[in-house]
Amino acid sequence: MSEGSIAELGRQLRNGSTSALALAEAALARIANDHELDAFVAITAERALAEAESADSDLQRGIDHGPMHGIPYAAKELFDVAGLATTGQSKLPIPPATADAFVVARLNAAGAILVGKTATYELAIEPRPSLDGLFPPARNPHDLERTTGGSSSGSAAAVAGGLVRMALGTDTGGSIRAPAAYCGIVGLKPTYGRVSRRGVLPLSFALDHVGPMGACVEDVAIALDVMAAWDSADPTSARLPAPSCQAAISEDFRGMRLGYARAFHASAGDQTILNTLDAAADGFARLGVEVEEVDMPQPELFDAAATVILQAEAFAIHRHALIHQPEAFGRQSFQHLVAGAVLSAADLVQAQRVRTSLTRQVEDAVFSRFDALLCANVLGTAPRLDGTSPPNQMRVFPFNLTGHPALALPIGAAADGMPIGMQLVGRAFDEAGLCRLGAAFEHHIFNPIFPLSRGSHDAPRS
Amino acid sequence: MSHAHPPSGIAFAPGDEQVRALLAGLGIDVSDQDLSEVASIARYLLAQAERLSGPLPLQLEPLPIQLPPHAPAGDLK
Numbered sequence: 001m002s003e004g005s006i007a008e009l010g011r012q013l014r015n016g017s018t019s020a021l022a023l024a025e026a027a028l029a030r031i032a033n034d035h036e037l038d039a040f041v042a043i044t045a046e047r048a049l050a051e052a053e054s055a056d057s058d059l060q061r062g063i064d065h066g067p068m069h070g071i072p073y074a075a076k077e078l079f080d081v082a083g084l085a086t087t088g089q090s091k092l093p094i095p096p097a098t099a100d101a102f103v104v105a106r107l108n109a110a111g112a113i114l115v116g117k118t119a120t121y122e123l124a125i126e127p128r129p130s131l132d133g134l135f136p137p138a139r140n141p142h143d144l145e146r147t148t149g150g151s152s153s154g155s156a157a158a159v160a161g162g163l164v165r166m167a168l169g170t171d172t173g174g175s176i177r178a179p180a181a182y183c184g185i186v187g188l189k190p191t192y193g194r195v196s197r198r199g200v201l202p203l204s205f206a207l208d209h210v211g212p213m214g215a216c217v218e219d220v221a222i223a224l225d226v227m228a229a230w231d232s233a234d235p236t237s238a239r240l241p242a243p244s245c246q247a248a249i250s251e252d253f254r255g256m257r258l259g260y261a262r263a264f265h266a267s268a269g270d271q272t273i274l275n276t277l278d279a280a281a282d283g284f285a286r287l288g289v290e291v292e293e294v295d296m297p298q299p300e301l302f303d304a305a306a307t308v309i310l311q312a313e314a315f316a317i318h319r320h321a322l323i324h325q326p327e328a329f330g331r332q333s334f335q336h337l338v339a340g341a342v343l344s345a346a347d348l349v350q351a352q353r354v355r356t357s358l359t360r361q362v363e364d365a366v367f368s369r370f371d372a373l374l375c376a377n378v379l380g381t382a383p384r385l386d387g388t389s390p391p392n393q394m395r396v397f398p399f400n401l402t403g404h405p406a407l408a409l410p411i412g413a414a415a416d417g418m419p420i421g422m423q424l425v426g427r428a429f430d431e432a433g434l435c436r437l438g439a440a441f442e443h444h445i446f447n448p449i450f451p452l453s454r455g456s457h458d459a460p461r462s
Numbered sequence: 463m464s465h466a467h468p469p470s471g472i473a474f475a476p477g478d479e480q481v482r483a484l485l486a487g488l489g490i491d492v493s494d495q496d497l498s499e500v501a502s503i504a505r506y507l508l509a510q511a512e513r514l515s516g517p518l519p520l521q522l523e524p525l526p527i528q529l530p531p532h533a534p535a536g537d538l539k
Binding site: 340342 | 490508
């Protein structure tokens, strides 16, 4: 397993008890020796070792690039890495990328060490992992016969399996947050516009988000602090200050106001999950957070609007290849992508109008009164790889639609022993506030042993 | 993407061959092997669109591909 938190590894690097090269070699060895998870689809060993030597050289000369300096990490197969094809796990003939994605370049400039690319569901649109893609599906470290959830499947497996402390994911319909919940790790979908999508294979221009997945809140906070920056080449990139999420972790959370959207999930999911969400809300209240139930609009409306937008845009993005290279798509991807063609221009415009209306409703109902919202993430545990599990309800799409930041946190185990999670949703561009609340939960209410041993984690203390 | 299909809806629900013909008009061939699933997903999408088809207040709206309303353009590039 990995050696410690990113902050702890940073301390070891700076006191000379380890080196970036040693950390990179150890991560590469863990990845090479893992024959169960299928988390990685490409290993960037040569690049990693060169970057690590450079990171060590810089530190020896007194050049410190910050908290990610010398830290190994991985990127989902949707991110451009110079010299490698960004396949999206499809068989489409895609030439090697000529440059790193914006966030990979940011992390590289901050001294982080890219050790490889992680598995995804094909083109991020498959509803479940298929066996006819370019690579085998990643497996859940808690139960190898279960999925990790998708589409940031390999990133979740890599972190939960202890191969790396942090991996990049994308989230268009919960693809960071659902795998985080299924694998018992932390995932942060930032505000729309906070992190550049340049060099990331798109699924839906209006709903795509890029974010970090990590073993604890501080790990994702440190990563986001590097990733969050204005990018003049991404027209949706926000030119706004990005307060430090890592610094926010040590700030006082007492007195913060938290809305609990209990009715948003109360009729769905198994009772253990509902009870654990209640326990999480009670735990915050005992810590001195002001918790009050709040009503949200119907989840079905969010899901409908997001589905129409996603499917219309995904079809537009892949239309040419669907017509001219249909054989390059896996069957599930082909089936889901071409179906988007039946939607009309009026359907898309109406979905955008509903999006605007729902976002305003959330602003009025929640963020005019509360600093953050607590709600369900996925209302079930990781499905079986053989496709026999019934579908789980989710509450992830609403915040792709509204663009609010959402932090996925583990909160315990369900009756089947598998991890379950929740979401904390914040005001637009207040990722720092989310990290403050999330770290408080992690420190005082539920702190999973990392990486979680199968079935050994406890429910929140009540 | 990672979400479950809710029950299919009640709006315009084309048959399998209607979906095949519609896609063929766009230059997309759907095999017999894929047709049932493609048509099922298409009917689901149309049902989702139908959920959104009610009247909304007339007001100025952002562009179809745009930023969420909480991100005023003045704050952005």
